[in-house]
Amino acid sequence: MIEQEPTDDGLMAELAAQRLPALGTLYDRYGRLAYALAYRILGEAQAAEDVVHDAFLLAWRGAGSYRRERGNARGWLLSIVHHRAVDVLRRKTAFRPAPLEAAELRAGDADTAEEAARNVEHQGVRRVLETLPEAQRRTIELAYFGGYTQVELAALMGVPLGTVKGRMRIGLQKMRRALEHVP
Amino acid sequence: MSHAIDDLELYVLGALPRDAERVVADHLTVCVECLTEARALESTVWALQDALPAPPPPAALRDRILAAADRPAAAGLPALPGRHVSASTYALAAAVLALAVLSVGALRQVDTLRAEIDESRAIGLRVSQPGKTWYMSGIDRWQGIGGMLYAPQGSPAFVVFHDLAPAPQGQIYTIWLVDAEGRWVRGSSFAAGEGRVRMVDVGVPVAGFDRCAVTLETRAEGKREGPIVMQSRFY
Numbered sequence: 001m002i003e004q005e006p007t008d009d010g011l012m013a014e015l016a017a018q019r020l021p022a023l024g025t026l027y028d029r030y031g032r033l034a035y036a037l038a039y040r041i042l043g044e045a046q047a048a049e050d051v052v053h054d055a056f057l058l059a060w061r062g063a064g065s066y067r068r069e070r071g072n073a074r075g076w077l078l079s080i081v082h083h084r085a086v087d088v089l090r091r092k093t094a095f096r097p098a099p100l101e102a103a104e105l106r107a108g109d110a111d112t113a114e115e116a117a118r119n120v121e122h123q124g125v126r127r128v129l130e131t132l133p134e135a136q137r138r139t140i141e142l143a144y145f146g147g148y149t150q151v152e153l154a155a156l157m158g159v160p161l162g163t164v165k166g167r168m169r170i171g172l173q174k175m176r177r178a179l180e181h182v183p
Numbered sequence: 184m185s186h187a188i189d190d191l192e193l194y195v196l197g198a199l200p201r202d203a204e205r206v207v208a209d210h211l212t213v214c215v216e217c218l219t220e221a222r223a224l225e226s227t228v229w230a231l232q233d234a235l236p237a238p239p240p241p242a243a244l245r246d247r248i249l250a251a252a253d254r255p256a257a258a259g260l261p262a263l264p265g266r267h268v269s270a271s272t273y274a275l276a277a278a279v280l281a282l283a284v285l286s287v288g289a290l291r292q293v294d295t296l297r298a299e300i301d302e303s304r305a306i307g308l309r310v311s312q313p314g315k316t317w318y319m320s321g322i323d324r325w326q327g328i329g330g331m332l333y334a335p336q337g338s339p340a341f342v343v344f345h346d347l348a349p350a351p352q353g354q355i356y357t358i359w360l361v362d363a364e365g366r367w368v369r370g371s372s373f374a375a376g377e378g379r380v381r382m383v384d385v386g387v388p389v390a391g392f393d394r395c396a397v398t399l400e401t402r403a404e405g406k407r408e409g410p411i412v413m414q415s416r417f418y
Binding site for chain 2: 020023024027028031032033034035036037039045048049052053056057060071074075078082083086091125128140141143144145147148149150151153164165168169172175176179
């Protein structure tokens, strides 16, 4: 008899019941993605490993608070990873708004389009990112992968807060529309 | 009901300060319209995640996670993101931290321990008051140390430092507040003792300031001259 893989919702129910094998399955499903996200933000293997470790333990302990109607399991788990990685990054970095050139050097600020280009499975995402004007793309990347708040981004880029918001909004809208046509 | 539409892009990209983020998260629990939009934006952001190549995680990580989860309680982990952490939780965490630190000094003289326990109790009481906080992290050769500045409503602000070594001979630690225009205002100075957790009053009101730092100075007054030991982030 072929054993069927549990759905994400089934896994979360198992996790909430504190069944350890479910945590292993969740890791098998999303561990690599979680590590990639943490590594991209922090740029260090050890720090990324620690973040993923903490995130999965948080998921294990907090599975009872997971609500499907507020998002799926993948989103919930990766938001924990993102949150934790950004917190670690923010603790490590100085409070002063550095010049943009300095920000560009940070590990978490690498060019996502270029990285995507190296990842042959995701050429479609690369094409979508390349359709965005540079300012919109960098604003989105610096926020999501660089851990910068809107105030820091405004200071970094020398633009008003409204411009930061506008770049994010329009950039994400364009990505959303373009992704609808990516196979 | 007002909506959070204007902040949703910032929210899904993690570009809101944590307190503002909690406001949006709370709103999403009661507003289907904003939640639907947020979910759509999140799925767009996930495309960024999907695009990421990275070295595979270490093979031992899976076992490390499962072993830790199999232990009765994984201590020392932060709260889940998006959850409101009450002042009493901070107090409890501070007390646990203080007690954990105390356990390291279990071989010290009883009098020293008693003094540290008294100080830990005092810290626990003071951080239980509601108010604003800033975390300062050590930089350069001071990485690993830090201090949480607490500004309780209606009470003087203070900092709880951890892992702060005694100041070098002839130097003192000095607390500074920094306003939005980059003006530095001097707070109290201290030498730091042997205890690994230490509470110090800021010495000046924090209203109007949005950052803080600690430097090592050779003089007890005057402008900042010494190196920055720790600093808060820009919010």
